Amino acid sequence: MNTAALSIDTAVLAAANADSNIALMDSLKRTNATWLDATVHRLEQHITPQVNCTDCGNCCNTLMINVEAQEADTLAQHLAISRQQFDDTYIEKGSYGMMLMNAIPxxxxxxxxxxxxxxxxxxCRxxxxxxxPQVQQRLFTIFMHYERCPIIYHVVEALRQMDLPQGEA
Structure with missing residues (x-):
């Protein structure tokens, strides 16, 4: 892979691979889990610096963000507003105390x-x-964001080109 900036306009490219992604995900589920973790981590470290997230912003523009109480407290304090004002302005409260940002983007x-x-x-962090760790257990989520995130797209495409070792870790 070259060191030039990688494309962030991956939605059209990703859509063309939708059918083959099912087979790839099945293969990755049977791949040695230790190898998969190490390989994905190595690819992520190589690819991430080549993607300018501020040129993309797909995650911030399209995802629902879960918020923990401590995070809401910290951000309210940073914004110099009360926690109640923060919640009223930015938070949607769900069942079982779940909190989400109330706006997309x-x-x-x-x-x-x-x-x-x-x-x-x-x-967000x-x-x-x-x-x-445990990439294999998160494959559904990773592939769910394949069209959205250029980093995921390029990591998956690199995996697609590899001979995948089969077997348990």
Whole structure:
């Protein structure tokens, strides 16, 4: 893979692979899990610097963001508003205490940049999550974001070109 910036306009490219992605996901489920984690982590470290997230912003423009109480407290304090005002302005409360940002795109997105970057939510910090362990257990989620996230797209396309070792880890 070259070091030039990778395409962030992947939706059309990704749509062409929709059918073959089912077979690829099935193959990845049978791949050695330790190998898959290490390979995805290595690819993610190589690909991420080649994608300018602020030129993309698909995650911030299209995802529902879960918010933890502590995150809401921290961001309310940063914004110098009460927690109640924060909740009333930015939060949709669901069952079992679940909280979500109440707007898509994210209310804190401006010119494809996060205006609260240092205080952003955990889900935002972790996305696209390719650095996390147990890739095999998250394949559905990874493929769900395949069209949305150029990093995921390019990692999956690199995996597609590999001979996948089969077997349990």
């Amino acid at each position: 994210c209310s804190f997105l401006s010119a494809n940049k996060c205006t609260v970057y240092e205080h952003r939510f955990g889900g 972790e996305f696209p999550g390719l650095h996390l």
